[in-house]
Structures are given as structure tokens and as C-alpha cells.
Amino acid sequence: MKRKTAPHGGADDLDDGLDYTFDEEYGFESDDGAVPVSGPADNDSEEDGTINTTKIVDAQDSGKRENSDGKKALKIEKRQRLKERMALKKKRRMETEVTVKRSIAAMEPAVIADYIAKKARLWHPKLSSIELDDQYLLPQSRVCDMSFWDKDRSLPNFDNFLNSCTKPCDMGNPPEEKGAPFAIVICISAIRACDVRRAIPKAIRSMKIIAKNSISKDCQNLQSSNPAVVLTTPERLKGILERGALKLTNLETVIVDSSFLDPKTRSVLDDVPESLAVMKLLVTASEKAKVALF
Incomplete structure (x- = not known):
């Protein structure tokens, strides 16, 4: 809410013939009645040093997904290696049995x-x-x-x-x-x-x-x-x-x-x-x- 300043506001008042307004929501004055440069929509911008929480959450979710996918890929790789080792053992066992049968x-x-x-x-x-x-x-x-x-x-x-x-x-x-x-x-x-x-x-x-x-x-x-x-x-x-x-x-x-x-x-x-x-x-x-x- 904007209001005019009192004509006799104290030591900080200037008697320069200009009409100053005060923005209670943002806590600063504007001498031209324009819309303030900063506003609620810009509170998370990187330019004013604030943190973009949405981007952080997205980054965390992305990291979790990548970590989960990595674990799944590692498990699949381990299962594949185990399967290959078992197949190799079976092949060697069969070869040994065949040798015994023929000898x-x-x-x-x-x-x-x-x-x-x-x-x-x-x-x-x-x-x-x-x-x-x-x-x-x-x-x-x-x-x-x-x-x-x-x-x-x-x-x-x-x-x-x-x-x-x-x-x-x-x-x-x-x-x-x-x-x-x-x-x-x-x-x-x-x-x-x-x-x-x-x-x-x-x-x-x-x-x-x-x-x-x-x-x-x-x-x-x-x-x-x-x-x-x-x-x-x-x-x-x-x-x-x-x-x-x-x-x-x-x-x-x-x-x-x-x-x-x-x-x-x-x-x-x-x-x-x-x-x-x-x-x-x-x-x-x-x-x-x-x-x-x-």
C-alpha cells in the first residue's frame, strides 16, 4: 500500500517540491511511481545471491536416479559375470566327464x-x-x-x-x-x-x-x-x-x-x-x- 509522506516528517524530509511515495511491501521509496525492480517472482534469482531450491531438488533427484541406475547396471554386470563363470565351470566339468567316459x-x-x-x-x-x-x-x-x-x-x-x-x-x-x-x-x-x-x-x-x-x-x-x-x-x-x-x-x-x-x-x-x-x-x-x- 502506498501513501504520501507527511509534510512535516522530521529531519529526513526534503522540501524540494517533489511527491515521494513509500512502498510498504518492499521497504524502499520510488520517486516516479514505477513498479519496483525486485519482486516476489525474482526472489530466487542468481543475480541477487538467493538460492534456486527448485533446481537443487531437480539436481538431487537426477543424482539419485543416476546412482540407482548405476547400482542396477552393476548388479546386472555381476550377475552376468557369475553366469559366465558357472557356464565355464559346467563346460569344464562336462569335458572332464567325457574324457573319463572315453578313457x-x-x-x-x-x-x-x-x-x-x-x-x-x-x-x-x-x-x-x-x-x-x-x-x-x-x-x-x-x-x-x-x-x-x-x-x-x-x-x-x-x-x-x-x-x-x-x-x-x-x-x-x-x-x-x-x-x-x-x-x-x-x-x-x-x-x-x-x-x-x-x-x-x-x-x-x-x-x-x-x-x-x-x-x-x-x-x-x-x-x-x-x-x-x-x-x-x-x-x-x-x-x-x-x-x-x-x-x-x-x-x-x-x-x-x-x-x-x-x-x-x-x-x-x-x-x-x-x-x-x-x-x-x-x-x-x-x-x-x-x-x-x-
Whole structure:
């Protein structure tokens, strides 16, 4: 509110004929009645030394957002590094397992028997030691020592391996008794059994028993012929044994195709639990049969 000064205001009054006004709101005088230069809208300007609180709040919020984004980026980076380390460990572990699977066949009987025992305990952790020994474990004495055989365990060398561990096959004469082979080859799949059979010379009479035919048909074929080598899978072999179609009187070697790994790097020893059961059944029923890993 503006008002005129009193004509006799005291020692500070000037009698110069001018009309002075006083602005009560801002506390200073104006001699021309103009609007004051400073006002409420300019109280936070930088020119008069006051602080712009809006800019400070915005700056603080921006700093908080940047700090939060930085923490999130750091957490993502840590998770990514952890994920990469875990993937690397998994890759190295798989590479080690593959190396073991492919090299176990060349080990001595004691090492092979221990390896099979560990597999059995892994599959059946609730079984007692007596139950494991009765159903799955192989005595060291029933594992054929093929550590001397230094060739690569691949199909082109299967013929040589067969003759090295099963002497009757080296002579090329079939067994006289029908359904009583000299060797049984256990493979992880029917396709693999067919591949192994093609690696056996035609001079050695062989027969594949796989799930392509009915099990009753396989039993009839086995009982009406005298193959020196039977190639099969664990499940089909178990069915044949249960029906009594396979005779073990001539059996010398149970060849386990353990070095072959499928696309998922599984072998017949760690993919099919029935393999240990049929191996144990064969060496128990036959007095002279031994297990050889190819």
C-alpha cells in the first residue's frame, strides 16, 4: 500500500517540491511511481545471491536416479559375470566327464570295477552295500583286463578288439549249440547295435536283437540259429534272458560299448540303468564270462 509522506516528517524530509511515495511491501521509496525492480517472482534469482531450491531438488533427484541406475547396471554386470563363470565351470566339468567316459575302457580291472560301483551307488543311493553287491556290482576278477590293447576304440578296430578278448571268434567257427553265443555286445541303442554289427566281418556269424522285431520273434530266431556274437541293448537283453531264450554255456565275453557317446554325451553305462543289472546277471549265470569295455 502506498501513501504520501507527511509534510512535516522530521529531519529526513526534503522540501524540494517533489511527491515521494513509500512502498510498504518492499521497504524502499520510488520517486516516479514505477513498479519496483525486485519482486516476489525474482526472489530466487542468481543475480541477487538467493538460492534456486527448485533446481537443487531437480539436481538431487537426477543424482539419485543416476546412482540407482548405476547400482542396477552393476548388479546386472555381476550377475552376468557369475553366469559366465558357472557356464565355464559346467563346460569344464562336462569335458572332464567325457574324457573319463572315453578313457575308462582302457583302465585296469580294479579301476573299472570301482567306476561301475560308483555308478550303481549313484543310481540307487537307498540300497545297502549288500543289495548293491548282489544286484549290480562286478567283482574285479570278472572284469577282463584290456588295458594292453592300445588301439583307438572305434568301429574300424572293433574286429580286432573282439578277437583279442574272445578267442573262439578269432577262429571264425560258429558255436555248435543253438542260441549260445561266444560274445554278447551291449550297446546304448538299436542304431548303434546295427553300426557295430556292420563292423564285424561276415566270416563271424552275428545277430542283432533289437526292438525292431517283437521279442517273441527274436527268441525264435535265436533258438533256431547259432550266432557267435549277439548284439543288443540292455532292455532287450533283459527280456531275452527272462524268457530263457539265450543260453550262456559258451559265453566268454560281455562286451560293453562304453566308449561310444550319444549326442548328449551319454554312454551305455550312465544312460541305461538296466545295463549294470544285465551285466551282473550274465557274469553270475556264467562261470567263465567276463566283462570287457570297448
